[in-house]
Amino acid sequence: MSLNKKLLPEIVLVNTQLPENLGATARCMLNFQFDKLRVINPKFSLDNEKIIPVCAGADKVIKKVKIFKKFSDSIKDFNYVIATSNRERSQKKKEISFKKITQIISKNYKVAIVFGPEKSGLDNEDLSFCDYSIKINSNKKFSSLNLSHAVAIVCYNLFTLLSKKDHSQRINLLENIAKKNELLSFYKILEKSLDESNFFNVKERKKITFQKIKNIFCKYKLSSEEVRTLISIFKKFS
Numbered sequence: 001m002s003l004n005k006k007l008l009p010e011i012v013l014v015n016t017q018l019p020e021n022l023g024a025t026a027r028c029m030l031n032f033q034f035d036k037l038r039v040i041n042p043k044f045s046l047d048n049e050k051i052i053p054v055c056a057g058a059d060k061v062i063k064k065v066k067i068f069k070k071f072s073d074s075i076k077d078f079n080y081v082i083a084t085s086n087r088e089r090s091q092k093k094k095e096i097s098f099k100k101i102t103q104i105i106s107k108n109y110k111v112a113i114v115f116g117p118e119k120s121g122l123d124n125e126d127l128s129f130c131d132y133s134i135k136i137n138s139n140k141k142f143s144s145l146n147l148s149h150a151v152a153i154v155c156y157n158l159f160t161l162l163s164k165k166d167h168s169q170r171i172n173l174l175e176n177i178a179k180k181n182e183l184l185s186f187y188k189i190l191e192k193s194l195d196e197s198n199f200f201n202v203k204e205r206k207k208i209t210f211q212k213i214k215n216i217f218c219k220y221k222l223s224s225e226e227v228r229t230l231i232s233i234f235k236k237f238s
Helices: 018-029 051-055 059-063 098-106 147-163 180-196 202-221 224-236
Strands: 009-016 037-040 066-068 080-084 111-115 130-133
Touching: 009 018, 009 147, 018 037, 018 051, 018 059, 018 147, 051 059, 098 111, 098 147, 111 147, 180 202, 180 224
Parallel strands: 009 037, 009 111, 037 066, 080 111, 080 130
Antiparallel strands: none
């Protein structure tokens, strides 16, 4: 069954450590018609000879890969950024079901599904930019999944739901959810304003405190107009 490619989220890999995992990820993606992949600061060259043999014919995914140095730069054009993690973090994200993701993308919002490095997963800084998290249920005594296997499970679940005729059930969403580039602009102005007001009185805690602040704004799915209003307000204090 062929799906509307515009409905499919993009896969984002952060700090991937092994070239074989990139190749295997591309193969798993194309199995379920996903072909848009972004990689952030991979620990190898994309010319690595170990990638293509493992991707087993999914070369077109590798050829179209977009490469970024920073995670925040890679997500600027998305409305929703969804993390995957099996690890407990101090940054708590509301979990989202696969069904709800399909409902979001059926509204033509641009969605990214993010996977962290193989050994540690996403760190708190990257999580602070995400709206939701997906949890893949597995053996609690042995829950670690290979990166490409985790990608395959996510793509399979979304492919299956999107293939069903009744997937178009709607949820009540704002019609103009702000993209991440708008929020990133707001965060810069907010951070500057808080710095100037000496809000971060314990400098060593600034990074963690600001992560928590970003988490608050992520929860409310602000519209573009709301973000512009916040920017105008905080510019007055800068």
